[in-house]
Amino acid sequence: MSKKEFILDQLAVCRNTDSWFKPLSKALEGLTAEQASWKPNKDSHSIAQIASHLFFYNERWLQRFRGQIINDYPETNASTFTELNNVTEENWIALAQHLDQSLEKWQQAIGQATEEALHKNIPEFPEEAVWWEALSNLCTHNAYHIGQMIYIRKMQGSWIIAEDWY
Incomplete structure (x- = not known):
């Protein structure tokens, strides 16, 4: 597998392809602004x-x-x-869509x-690094935070997916 194929696979798994963990699309599916x-x-x-954090780094x-x-540069x-000011369904949906679009652009x-x-x-870059290595780390960063999102949903009782066996 080429590095390009490898990174594309990692991006797909983070964005919308079920694999060893649920992707962002499932982590955010049906989530209300109040829950988010x-x-x-x-x-x-x-x-x-967390979505704001991921959007920032993926876009950057x-x-x-x-x-x-x-x-x-961030302080x-x-x-x-960042907190969403006056969280509404509209601005929550916009943030979730922006994050998905960022992964699609990747x-x-x-x-x-x-x-x-x-x-x-x-x-x-302050140290020697090649793109495929950094992008692999970016995908790992996404996967880590997607897991946090799912864990938060489980704590609040909003994670109800029948095929969730992990």
């Missing part, structure tokens, strides 16, 4: 905050992959877990990329 903004305690993140790395200059990693970008492009060093 629920926290098990004051020190935890909500699903909406996609810009970098496309060669776009990134001028604005801290914690600041990327699938398109990798589908159009050459195998050689994935073996190139990441320009202006």
